[in-house]
Amino acid sequence: MITLKDIVELPSGRIFICETIDSKGDPYIVECTEMQDVTGKENPQVLVTDDVDLIRANLVPHEQKWLMTVSTQFGCGYQCRFCDVPLLPFRGNLSAEQIIEQIDLIIRESPHVRKTQKAKIGFARMGEPALNWSNVLKAIHYLKNHRWGDFRFLPCYNSIVPDTIIDGVGPFEILKEVLRVKEEIFDGFLHFQLSINSTNEDERRWLFHGAKVVSLDRLIEFFDKQTITNRTITLNFICGEGWELKPDKLKGLDPEKFVVKLIPLNKTTRGHRDGLKTFANYRNFDLLKQKGDEIRNLGLNVVVDTIAKCEEAGLCCGQLAHIYMKNTKDK
Numbered sequence: 497m498i499t500l501k502d503i504v505e506l507p508s509g510r511i512f513i514c515e516t517i518d519s520k521g522d523p524y525i526v527e528c529t530e531m532q533d534v535t536g537k538e539n540p541q542v543l544v545t546d547d548v549d550l551i552r553a554n555l556v557p558h559e560q561k562w563l564m565t566v567s568t569q570f571g572c573g574y575q576c577r578f579c580d581v582p583l584l585p586f587r588g589n590l591s592a593e594q595i596i597e598q599i600d601l602i603i604r605e606s607p608h609v610r611k612t613q614k615a616k617i618g619f620a621r622m623g624e625p626a627l628n629w630s631n632v633l634k635a636i637h638y639l640k641n642h643r644w645g646d647f648r649f650l651p652c653y654n655s656i657v658p659d660t661i662i663d664g665v666g667p668f669e670i671l672k673e674v675l676r677v678k679e680e681i682f683d684g685f686l687h688f689q690l691s692i693n694s695t696n697e698d699e700r701r702w703l704f705h706g707a708k709v710v711s712l713d714r715l716i717e718f719f720d721k722q723t724i725t726n727r728t729i730t731l732n733f734i735c736g737e738g739w740e741l742k743p744d745k746l747k748g749l750d751p752e753k754f755v756v757k758l759i760p761l762n763k764t765t766r767g768h769r770d771g772l773k774t775f776a777n778y779r780n781f782d783l784l785k786q787k788g789d790e791i792r793n794l795g796l797n798v799v800v801d802t803i804a805k806c807e808e809a810g811l812c813c814g815q816l817a818h819i820y821m822k823n824t825k826d827k
């Protein structure tokens with residue numbers, strides 16, 4: 497059972513701070529969110545403003561797109577350097593019911609949204625979905641028979657792709673199972689995103705704090721052999737200053753299978769501790785766009801995203817849960 501403890505309002509959405517019981521039977525705080533996209537591409541000034549009214553006037557209507565994220569683990573089994581979830585103690589996996597309850601809660605707390613052609617749910621707030629793949633896929637499957645309103649769901653599976661056996665199953669079997677759900681249950685409309693972040697494998701491993709992950713070459717080789725319809729596989733690059741992103745190393749990618757996504761590095765406590773800085777953000781978005789153009793010139797599809805200033809505070813996964821847990825302890 498998930499209980500709502502607090503709601504943090506942002507100009508473009510809300511973060512829900514919830515309490516539930518972890519795998520050891522103790523109370524634990526998890527986060528889930530609902531947001532609207534900010535139309536920064538058409539109106540760049542909205543990316544840098546503090547003017548709440550201007551931001552609200554430039555939000556993509558819920559009917560077109562609604563973005564949600566839910567947690568899949570109590571903390572996370574990994575320690576990526578750019579992420580604040582590892583500030584929380586790791587207590588294992590949420591059950592499928594606990595994941596679905598978060599979706600229920602977000603929708604219950606949003607009576608103003610009853611219709612949307614794209615309800616995108618990221619199973620990527622707190623936790624690495626591959627470590628809890630069977631419960632995550634159960635929850636994704638559940639969306640198909642939802643009873644909440646006139647929603648067309650777009651589940652988003654976003655993974656660092658650990659190169660390890662999880663519940664007796666290897667990384668490629670898990671990827672195949674996610675693909676099966678994408679193609680058979682959602683007719684290809686599942687956003688399948690792989691966290692790449694660097695074209696240098698040593699650097700990737702460093703960014704993932706030593707976690708053994710499947711190499712980019714092996715991922716490309718695997719997906720090249722699979723049938724992929726409607727939505728291509730996203731190779732996601734968080735762009736940090738000095739992190740290797742050599743377009744040459746992406747040469748030969750099949751645009752029918754892959755899309756490359758570039759996003760800025762968010763400010764996090766742990767990233768700051770390790771001296772990580774973003775390559776570009778809302779103030780110098782052009783730099784990121786140029787990088788995108790270099791890759792696009794190879795004949796690849798590229799999406800370049802930025803984080804609006806208004807979305808920075810508290811947006812990073814785990815930050816608010818950490819503050820909330822700490823405050824509760826200190827009382």
Ligand code: SF4
Nearest residue numbers: 572574576579623624
């Ligand atoms: S980025 Fe994902 S996998 Fe890495 S520590 Fe954060 S939640 Fe875990």
